[in-house]
Amino acid sequence: MAVDLSANFEQFLQNISLGDPQVPRMNSAARTVSDFLLASYDIAQGNVFLQGSYANGTAIEPVRGGEYDVDLVAVCVGGNTTADDALSELEKRFRSDGRFRARVRRKQPCVRLEYAEDNVGGFHVDVVPVRYANHDAPLEAPRRGEGWHETAPAEYTRWCTSQGAYFLRTVKMLKRWRAEQQSVRTAVKSIVLQVLVAQCMPSVADDADRITQTFRNLHAHLAGMTRPPVVLNPVLPTENLAGRWTQESFASFVRELDEAVQWADQAMAATDVIEATDIWRELLGDDFPARTPTSLGFHVGDYSHAQTPSDRGWAERSDARYAVEITASTQRGKRGQTRRPYSSGGPVVFAGHKLRFKAEISAPNHVDVWWQVANTGAHARNASGLRGEIFRARDSRRGTNSDQTENWENTAYTGSHLVRALLVRNNEVVATSAWFVVNIYARGRPFRP
Structure with missing residues (x-):
């Protein structure tokens, strides 16, 4: 259920x-x-x-x-x-x-x-x-x-308002889905989307169920077509509202509908509130509310296991001429087509996502960029996943990244975890970024310190 x-x-x-x-x-x-x-x-x-x-x-x-x-x-x-x-x-x-x-x-x-x-x-x-x-x-x-x-x-305005509250709610939510998914933004005009929604939307009170069924019905209606359909203006039957819908944009819209159906079905099947919320955020964006890390009891735990520069034989000699900050983004969409910024200490990210970290450096001379991840909390500790080592950047497939300033991570363990970048020159650490906090939740794994 x-x-x-x-x-x-x-x-x-x-x-x-x-x-x-x-x-x-x-x-x-x-x-x-x-x-x-x-x-x-x-x-x-x-x-x-x-x-x-x-x-x-x-x-x-x-x-x-x-x-x-x-x-x-x-x-x-x-x-x-x-x-x-x-x-x-x-x-x-x-x-x-x-x-x-x-x-x-x-x-x-x-x-x-x-x-x-x-x-x-x-x-x-x-x-x-x-x-x-x-x-x-x-x-x-x-x-x-x-x-x-x-x-x-x-006449069209009167038609829209006569469709009722469910229609207006559904159109607003699907317009936000369209805006959040980059390849959908220009793939379908608002007026075409509205008329298609009116044709495919069930009269169901529950928003999640109605949105899911609307996605399914839209996809079923359009997926078998080889060209854009005729979408008649409901108040002016001589006008085809989809007359300027290109083949490329139509095909893109159908692809995104297919993915939306998969996400919505997963959300409806989820039995974990946080997981279901995370999936709806994949579809509808960050304006879909989620529980905050604080409300879930999240906080950074002990990270004394993190490797120190001296463990690698490096001296720590900060040099004001060198600086490094890191930014992050979550990779969204089943095809990885959308990235969204993620701030340190930001909302909970569900396990199974990818995070991209980018080191923004300022340096008068060449430096090597190294990375460090220190997981905290009971879940990572019990799974022997605390990590803490200093390492070279990895790409999205976990191989060595030719770009030292870009590091990819997979989300796995419930807890507040730490990431930072270090600038190293001649076996000396000349600058380090502040620890970047990532809050992760895994299904069935409530936070334990």
């Missing part, structure tokens, strides 16, 4: 949802731009409105280096205006106002206003000038160099 992680998923949803100060900032920018458009084009209040993820209730905080945005539609274009002229006219009007002049960026389907970054990422407002349509759709939107195309943004 799967462990109960309902509280974790609830906290995860809160962690990835936009809040203060982003939402007030988005609302303020939307009001300012809307008021400008209403006055500049002399159009009625209802002719400027929100579209996109914020309006649909599926907006999430961006991951590192990402952006969040507000999308606005302005019904402000006459029937005989070309698409390029409509976009150029909107751009001209923004540039004529000192509040927007420096923010304007030309995009193919819109005019973008870029704002200063904040603590979660970049922020921009995208504005699309549209006109009334004469066909099946209520509106037409421009695309620079391609003319007009039918669109129904308000």
Whole structure:
């Protein structure tokens, strides 16, 4: 029986949802731009409105280096205006106002206003000038160099919100999965993902079960296809939302779905809360909450077994001209395609992962880089795995690494373990890094000092 992680998923949803100060900032920018458009084009209040993820209730905080945005539609274009002229006219009007002049960026389907970054990422407002349509759709939107195309943004927003709370939760979580997995970030557009989720999502209350079944259903639906499917706009059946989905991006998306199914199935089969949490973090990123090492009682134990430089016949003569610090990352994904930074004393890493350590050195002359691992705690001690020796860097396959500044380790024993790098020149240790603390948990092995 799967462990109960309902509280974790609830906290995860809160962690990835936009809040203060982003939402007030988005609302303020939307009001300012809307008021400008209403006055500049002399159009009625209802002719400027929100579209996109914020309006649909599926907006999430961006991951590192990402952006969040507000999308606005302005019904402000006459029937005989070309698409390029409509976009150029909107751009001209923004540039004529000192509040927007420096923010304007030309995009193919819109005019973008870029704002200063904040603590979660970049922020921009995208504005699309549209006109009334004469066909099946209520509106037409421009695309620079391609003319007009039918669109129904308000109707699509109503469709999204009508799908219910489970749909909105699932879309947000899968959008975060997409953002966390590097090869998925550009593999599928949000609107395509949303419609596919609506087609494949079961009506199940438990988040873990619903996400798992959605992954399974998506993979089953797409895996047998040799080309991107037709994904019709649910409010505009003449529009194929996947019309620009390339073969390469589609194939990448299916591969990542296959891996996601495997991870989710493992998480659902796990009987250990920490193991299940770790697997969901593989899929959904570090915003999925995990128990802290402190709450599990972790602390660095005795490491007097660690070899000293003198044991190797080296003298310790620190030289201020030399310095070394180490950074670390966990290798994530079954194909090792994603690395994520890991800080000293960071969250618990489950046994069976790989860690990459990198020595950042400053040295006026050549030095040799050596490494040292000192495991602590009862699990490593009882398994004769305390280590402590000073050694040359190893690669990810445990062979000698030609790059002395890079060392790979496998996680194995429950406890708080230590890693450091030493700079050696002429049998003298001229600099050592601070001990780097790695917290590891192995299934069925609670921490014992």
